[in-house]
Amino acid sequence: MYFLSRELFFPSVNHASPEGIVAIGGDLSPERLLLAYRSGIFPWFEDDEPILWWSPPERMVLFFEDLKISKSMRNILNRNTFKITFNTSFKEVITNCRTIKRDGQPGTWITDEMVEAYCRLHELGYAKSVEVWQDDKLVGGLYGIDLGHIFCGESMFSKVSNASKIAFIALAKHLEKENYKLLDCQVHNDHLESLGATEILREDFLAILKS
Template sequence: MARPIQKPFWLDPYPVLFPPTQLALTDPDGLLAIGGDLSPEWLLNAYQKGIFPWFNEDDPILWWSPNPRSVLFLENLIVRKSLIKVIRKQKFTVTLDTAFEKVMENCSKITRPGQNGTWILPKMRDAYTQLHQKGHAHSVEVWQNGELVGGLYGVALGKMFYGESMFSLVSDASKVGFVALCQQLKAWGFEIIDSQVETQHLKSLGTQLITREHFESILKRNTQKKFPPKAWQFEVDWQAPFLAIPCDSSHQSSAL
């Protein structure tokens, strides 16, 4: 007997309700549902379940829960010798939540291999700006000589951070921003960054693939930890550990 063809679920704008993630398609990997809305209520409900929106300009809203999932356990962050040297030169300044909309705009303009155009459309930028104004979406800005040259943004729920996109206009800028964020998140007691889908760029920094089941167990534990939504700023000197070590080998943050 032929197996029934799987199809994603169609969502109405209301109520805010997703099907179980176990029902996501395997081809394309992780496509779960179509429709709904990009309001803060929809987005926060989605991230609580490990679901995120990702669609092109001519598509309806598409919601995803890939299996396996790309994540970074903060204790496994890899900072290679070349990047340590860049950090030690202190040619970049890194800030948090000072230019969220500019970071999103730059992320939308970066050309990415295998992608035609951008999924960071004006309605996505408006939606995540609303989350930022509510203290749930955050940006990392990397500056050089007063110019924004790199950064990334994502969403935080409890002590769970979901990375969305990053950009770099000069070599290593986005990596420096990512390392700085990792140091601060670790100091706040965060355990993991969700990087959604594997890329070689993030894999070089220590991301790995885990099953959806494993990811969701981590997700549940960390979203329940109390960490109030608010604008972020650095509360640690994130560069200090790298300034204090020799530059003769690759380094993992767990040793810092």
């Protein structure tokens, strides 16, 4: 396992562990985080762990032509019950992603250090958010890193039914219109699969990332 020093460097993802850990340690400086995302790597760790840097052997992604919007979801969108904004309340979104209770998860991987680091990236124009509002209250959203041709989704939350799905769909449509190549969802979950995301091999993801 590669242990990072102060040097701004990551080893090749080809040397990752079978589950996808590329390196341990380092820091969450803007420079290191941007190098990580541009190399197909992301941080994911618990409060009591050192920083773990991942590039899983299979990557969950959404190709925009595969976006699935169910009939019931189309009906919800057509009612215009929700207002969608982009990049207007980043800190509120990441804070809600940090504190929202999730089934089967005792805590969160979004530590105080992570919140501070991604807020710095937001100030620099790289970390962005989607907000979903109902009756002027923030009820859902997501945030991630914008690489200009790929958006790396980090986390989402819902306070009312379907709010995170609405944020995801709005982001996918926006990215498709702006000619992005894909929406990176990082690791598999059933929620994302129901929206059309699929797993591709790490080498295929890296080829798109570097194209």
